[in-house]
Amino acid sequence: MSTNSAFARIALQTLMASELMEKAKQLVAEKVARIEKPSVNVTRVSIKHVGRGSATLDTVVDINNPYVFGLPIYEISYQLRSAGRVIAYGTISDPVTLKANGSTGISFPVTVPYDFPVSIARDIGRDWDIDYEWEFGVVMHVPILGNFTLPLYKKGTLKLPIWSDIF
Numbered sequence: 001m002s003t004n005s006a007f008a009r010i011a012l013q014t015l016m017a018s019e020l021m022e023k024a025k026q027l028v029a030e031k032v033a034r035i036e037k038p039s040v041n042v043t044r045v046s047i048k049h050v051g052r053g054s055a056t057l058d059t060v061v062d063i064n065n066p067y068v069f070g071l072p073i074y075e076i077s078y079q080l081r082s083a084g085r086v087i088a089y090g091t092i093s094d095p096v097t098l099k100a101n102g103s104t105g106i107s108f109p110v111t112v113p114y115d116f117p118v119s120i121a122r123d124i125g126r127d128w129d130i131d132y133e134w135e136f137g138v139v140m141h142v143p144i145l146g147n148f149t150l151p152l153y154k155k156g157t158l159k160l161p162i163w164s165d166i167f
Contacts, residue, residue: 036066038098040136040152048109057110063138063152065098072097074147077137080110082130088112130158 041062048058065071076092088110098104136152 039064054113059110060107062103064103070097070100074141075139079135081133
């Protein structure tokens, strides 16, 4: 057997193995894309404290876990945006386990500066509501892999009261 034919055979085997690995990756990606993922709902926002430069809101979110096992959460980061501007952000560092096949309520404070209504005045004036977007990064510690962040998003609209609603 010549050196060239042995080299060609190794190159062909390497190419076939590479193609097989690529097909396996595509198959796994397709399967993972079809798996139901956890979801988040903002269930309550109320004023907790009013200070000189900001207000602190008591915020409660429910994270729905569709899996038959609990999900141990190491940390949750959040960001609240409106009209393309970040209004508030922070990190919840209290470990919690999301209930299997159910929702887990998580309460946390969100500090909002008073200048935020001024920055979104154009959005309010256009349709008399506030469009908002929450972005959550749910961090789980997976053995061997380390920390894994699951991104969750929630968009919504807060309708502002009109005079006929008040009187």
